[in-house]
Amino acid sequence: MLFAMKKTTSEYLERLNTRVDDDALFALRTLAEKEGVPLIAAESLRFLKQIVRMIDAERVLEIGTAIGYTSLALALDAPGLHVVTIERNETMARLSRAHFAEYDVEGRITLVEGDALSIDPARIEGVFDLMFIDGAKAQSGRFLKRFEPQLRRGGVVVIDNVLFRELIGTRTASRHLNQLLRKIDTFNRELIDDPAYDTVVHPIGDGLSVAIKKR
Numbered sequence: 001m002l003f004a005m006k007k008t009t010s011e012y013l014e015r016l017n018t019r020v021d022d023d024a025l026f027a028l029r030t031l032a033e034k035e036g037v038p039l040i041a042a043e044s045l046r047f048l049k050q051i052v053r054m055i056d057a058e059r060v061l062e063i064g065t066a067i068g069y070t071s072l073a074l075a076l077d078a079p080g081l082h083v084v085t086i087e088r089n090e091t092m093a094r095l096s097r098a099h100f101a102e103y104d105v106e107g108r109i110t111l112v113e114g115d116a117l118s119i120d121p122a123r124i125e126g127v128f129d130l131m132f133i134d135g136a137k138a139q140s141g142r143f144l145k146r147f148e149p150q151l152r153r154g155g156v157v158v159i160d161n162v163l164f165r166e167l168i169g170t171r172t173a174s175r176h177l178n179q180l181l182r183k184i185d186t187f188n189r190e191l192i193d194d195p196a197y198d199t200v201v202h203p204i205g206d207g208l209s210v211a212i213k214k215r
C-alpha cells in the first residue's frame with residue numbers, strides 16, 4: 001500500500017513538473033535514448049537548472065559532455081551563462097560540437113576535448129560558480145580534487161549517479177559492479193565528511209550530491 005502511494009506521488013510529481021520543462025532539446029534526448037547514450041535524468045536536470053538560477057551562476061564546468069544535452073539545456077535556460085565542458089570520447093565530442101552549432105548559444109559553450117584527469121590545466125581557465133561532475137562514476141572524487149581549486153568559495157558541486165540505480169549499499173552478483181559501488185560509496189562518505197563542503201545527497205533521478213564549498 002505504502003509503495004503504491006509512493007509511486008503515485010512520484011508519478012504525480014513527474015506529470016506536474018514536466019509543465020516547467022523546456023522541450024527545445026526533445027530531439028536530442030530522443031536521439032540519446034535511441035543510441036543508448038546515458039543522459040542526466042529529467043528531474044535531475046530540472047534541479048540542476050534551479051541551482052544555476054538560485055546561485056545566479058555565470059560559469060559552469062561540466063565533466064562528461066556526451067552529446068551536449070546538459071550543456072545546451074543549461075545554456076539555453078540561463079542567457080548569461082558560459083559552460084565549459086570536457087569530453088574524452090572523440091565520437092561524443094564530434095556529436096556535441098555539431099549539436100552546439102545547431103542551437104542559438106552564441107559561443108557560450110566551450111568544448112574541451114580530452115581526459116579530464118590528464119588534460120593540461122591551462123586549457124581550463126578561470127573560476128567557476130558550479131561544477132557538474134558526470135564523467136566515469138568511479139572517478140568522481142578525482143575529478144573534484146583536480147578542479148576544486150577553480151571552484152569559487154560558496155560555489156556548488158553537483159555529482160550525478162551517486163545512488164547508482166538504487167544499488168548503492170547493496171551487493172550484486174558482479175564483482176566489477178560491486179567494486180564500482182564501493183568506490184561510489186567511499187566517495188559519497190568522504191564528501192559528506194569533508195569539512196571544506198556542506199554536502200547533502202538527494203534521492204533525485206539516479207542520486208545527486210550537492211556540495212557547497214565553504215573555503
Ligand SMILES: C[S@@+](CC[C@H](N)C(=O)[O-])C[C@H]1O[C@@H](n2cnc3c(N)ncnc32)[C@H](O)[C@@H]1O
Nearest residue numbers: 040064066069070087088089115116134135136
Ligand atoms: C553520463 S555521460 C555525460 C552526460 C552529460 N553530462 C549529459 O547529461 O548530457 C558521461 C560522459 O563522460 C565522459 N567521460 C567519462 N570519463 C571522462 C573523463 N575522464 N574525461 C572526460 N570525459 C569523460 C564519457 O565519455 C561520457 O560521454
